[in-house]
Amino acid sequence: xxxxxxxxxxxxxxxxxxxxxxxxxxxxxxxxxxxxxxxxxxxxxxxxxxxxxxxxxxxxxxxxxxxxxxxxxxxxxxxxxxxxxxxxxxxxxxxxxxxxxxxxxxxxxxxxxxxxxxxxxxxxxxxxxxxxxxxxxxxxxxxxxxxxxxxxxxxxxxxxxxxxxxx
Amino acid sequence: xxxxxxxxxxxxxxxxxxxxxxxxxxxxxxxxxxxxxxxxxxxxxxxxxxxxxxxxxxxxxxxxxxxxxxxxxxxxxxxxxxxxxxxxxxxxxxxxxxxxxxxxxxxxxxxxxxxxxxxxxxxxxxxxxxxxxxxxxxxxxxxxxxxxxxxxxxxxxxxxxxxxxxxxxxxxxxxxxxxxxxxxxxxxxxxxxxxxxxxxxxxxxxxxxxxxxxxxxxxxxxxxxxxxxxxxxxxxxxxxxxxxxxxxxxxxxxxxxxxxxxxxxxxxxxxxxxxxxxxxxxxxxxxxxxxxxxxxxxxxxxxxxxxxxxxxxxxxxxxxxxxxxxxxxxxxxxxxxxxxxxxxxxxxxxxxxxxxxxxxxxxxxxxxxxxxxxxxxxxxxxxxxxxxxxxxxxxxxxxxxxxxxxxxxxx
Numbered sequence: 001x002x003x004x005x006x007x008x009x010x011x012x013x014x015x016x017x018x019x020x021x022x023x024x025x026x027x028x029x030x031x032x033x034x035x036x037x038x039x040x041x042x043x044x045x046x047x048x049x050x051x052x053x054x055x056x057x058x059x060x061x062x063x064x065x066x067x068x069x070x071x072x073x074x075x076x077x078x079x080x081x082x083x084x085x086x087x088x089x090x091x092x093x094x095x096x097x098x099x100x101x102x103x104x105x106x107x108x109x110x111x112x113x114x115x116x117x118x119x120x121x122x123x124x125x126x127x128x129x130x131x132x133x134x135x136x137x138x139x140x141x142x143x144x145x146x147x148x149x150x151x152x153x154x155x156x157x158x159x160x161x162x163x164x165x166x167x
Numbered sequence: 168x169x170x171x172x173x174x175x176x177x178x179x180x181x182x183x184x185x186x187x188x189x190x191x192x193x194x195x196x197x198x199x200x201x202x203x204x205x206x207x208x209x210x211x212x213x214x215x216x217x218x219x220x221x222x223x224x225x226x227x228x229x230x231x232x233x234x235x236x237x238x239x240x241x242x243x244x245x246x247x248x249x250x251x252x253x254x255x256x257x258x259x260x261x262x263x264x265x266x267x268x269x270x271x272x273x274x275x276x277x278x279x280x281x282x283x284x285x286x287x288x289x290x291x292x293x294x295x296x297x298x299x300x301x302x303x304x305x306x307x308x309x310x311x312x313x314x315x316x317x318x319x320x321x322x323x324x325x326x327x328x329x330x331x332x333x334x335x336x337x338x339x340x341x342x343x344x345x346x347x348x349x350x351x352x353x354x355x356x357x358x359x360x361x362x363x364x365x366x367x368x369x370x371x372x373x374x375x376x377x378x379x380x381x382x383x384x385x386x387x388x389x390x391x392x393x394x395x396x397x398x399x400x401x402x403x404x405x406x407x408x409x410x411x412x413x414x415x416x417x418x419x420x421x422x423x424x425x426x427x428x429x430x431x432x433x434x435x436x437x438x439x440x441x442x443x444x445x446x447x448x449x450x451x452x453x454x455x456x457x458x459x460x461x462x463x464x465x466x467x468x469x470x471x472x473x474x475x476x477x478x479x480x481x482x483x484x485x486x487x488x489x490x491x492x493x494x495x496x497x498x499x500x501x502x503x504x505x506x507x508x509x510x511x512x513x514x515x516x517x518x519x520x521x522x523x524x525x526x527x528x529x530x531x532x533x534x535x536x537x538x539x540x541x542x543x544x545x546x547x548x549x550x551x552x553x554x555x556x557x558x559x560x561x562x563x564x565x566x567x568x569x570x571x572x573x574x575x576x577x578x
Contacts, residue, residue, distance in 0.1 A: 056296075
C-alpha cells in the first residue's frame with residue numbers, strides 16, 4: 001500500500017468517524033466538534049489531491065469561521081444535552097429505506113465509473129494558487145461574481161431580519 | 168557532504184530544527200513573562216521581580232517549578248472532554264503556527280542547504296491563518312467546558328472577538344500580497360529586498376527598486392491592531408478581564424493546564440511579532456543599504472558592551488548565580504561579539520537572524536508597552552471598532568493598493 005493511499009484511508013476514516021459521531025453525540029457542542037473533525041479531514045484529503053489552496057481555505061472558512069459561529073451560537077444559547085427520543089414512525093418506514101437506497105445509488109455510481117475517473121495528481125504535484133486565481137478571474141468570473149452577489153444578498157437579508165424589531 | 172546527511176537529511180534536519188525551535192520558544196516565553204513584568208514594573212514606577220536571582224532573572228524558573236508542583240483540582244460538573252482538550256489544543260496550535268515562519272535566509276551547514284525555519288511551503292501565510300483560525304476553539308472550549316459563568320462569558324467574548332477581528336486581519340495583509348504576488352513568507356521578504364534602498368524598501372515604506380512605491384502603513388496598523396485582538400492582549404483582553412471575569416476562560420484551570428494557556432498566549436505573541444516583522448518590516452533584511460558593509464558589525468557592537476555589562480554587574484553579587492553564572496554568560500557574550508568581529512563568514516551568516524531577532528524583540532516590546540499604557544476597551548467599543556473602523560479601512564487599503572498596481576501596469 002502506498003503512503004498516499006494509507007493517508008487517504010486514515011483521513012477518510014477520520015471523516016466518516018466524525019460524521020457518525022456528529023449524529024450520535026447527545027450534546028450539541030460535541031456534535032459541532034465532530035463536524036470540525038470532518039472539515040479538517042476533508043482539508044487533508046484536498047491536500048492529498050494536490051489542492052493546497054482549497055485545503056487551506058477549507059480550514060480557514062469551514063474549520064474556522066463557519067464552525068466558530070456554530071460553536072458560538074450553541075454556547076450563547078447555552079443548549080443542553082439533547083434527549084434521546086425513539087425513532088419516529090416516519091423515520092423508520094420512510095427515512096431508513098430512503099437513506100439506504102441513496103447510499104446504494106451513490107455506491108453503484110462510484111463503482112461503475114471508478115474505471116474512468118481521472119486520477120488525482122499522483123506525483124504529489126500541487127496546483128499553484130496563481131493558476132487557480134487566474135481561472136477564477138477569467139473563465140469562471142461570472143459564477144464567481146454571482147456567488148459573491150448571493151452572499152451579499154444573504155448579508156443584507158440578515159441585516160434586515162436583525163433590524164426588524166427596531167422599526 | 169556527509170553521505171548519511173545527503174540521504175536522510177530530509178528527515179534528520181527537520182527533527183533537529185523542531186527540537187531546537189521548541190526549546191528556544193519555550194525559553195523565550197518564560198523570559199518574555201520576566202521582561203513583561205520588568206517593563207510594566209518600570210512603566211508603573213515599580214521594580215518588577217527582583218528577589219529571585221539578580222534582577223529577578225530566576226523568576227521564570229521559580230514560576231515553572233510552581234506550575235509543576237501546584238495541585239491540579241478538577242472542578243465539579245465540568246465537561247471532561249472539552250476541559251482536558253482545550254489547553255492542549257491552545258498550546259499545540261500556537262506552537263504549530265511557528266513552523267511556517269522563516270527566521271532568516273536559506274543557510275548551508277556542513278554542505279546541506281536548508282531553509283531557516285521548519286517548513287518552507289509556498290502558501291505559508293494561508294497555512295498560518297488556517298492555524299490561527301482554529302486557535303479560537305481552545306479558548307471557547309475552555310470557557311464552555313469549565314462549568315463556570317465567568318469562564319463561559321470569557322469564552323463567548325473571545326469567540327465573538329476572534330470572529331470580528333479575523334476578518335480585518337486577513338484583509339489587512341491583502342495589500343502586501345498584491346504587491347508581492349505570492350503567499351510564501353520567504354518570497355514576501357525577498358520582495359522587500361531592494362539592495363541599496365535599505366529600510367525604504369520594506370512594505371511599511373514600500374519603495375520598489377525603480378523608485379516608485381506605495382506604503383502599506385495602513386495595512387500594517389490594521390494588521391497589528393487586529394492581531395493584538397486575536398491574541399487577547401491589552402487593550403483587547405476582554406476574554407480574561409480580571410476585574411470583570413476573575414480570569415475569564417481560564418478561571419477554573421490550575422497548575423500545568425493553566426501554564427499551557429499561558430505559554431500558548433505568549434507563543435501567539437511571538438508568532439504575531441514574527442509575522443508583522445516579515446510582512447511589513449522586511450523580515451531578516453538589514454535596515455541599511457547593502458553597500459554599507461560596516462553596518463555588518465552591528466551584532467558585535469551590541470554583543471560586546473552587553474556582555475561586559477553583564478560580567479561586571481554579575482561579579483558584584485554575593486549569590487552563586489550572580490557571582491558565577493552571570494559573569495560566565497557575560498564573558499561568553501563578549502567572546503561571541505569578538506568572535507563575530509574576527510570571523511567574516513560567521514558574521515555574514517548571522518546578519519539575517521540578528522536583524523530578525525531585533526525586529527521581533529522591538530515588536531514584543533511594543534506589545535508590552537501597550538499593556539502598560541492603555542486601558543481596556545468596553546465590549547461595545549470593541550465590536551464597533553472592529554466592524555466600523557478596522558474592516559472598512561482594511562478594505563480601503565485593498566482598493567488603494569489594487570488601483571496603484573493597475574496604474575503601474577498601464578500608466
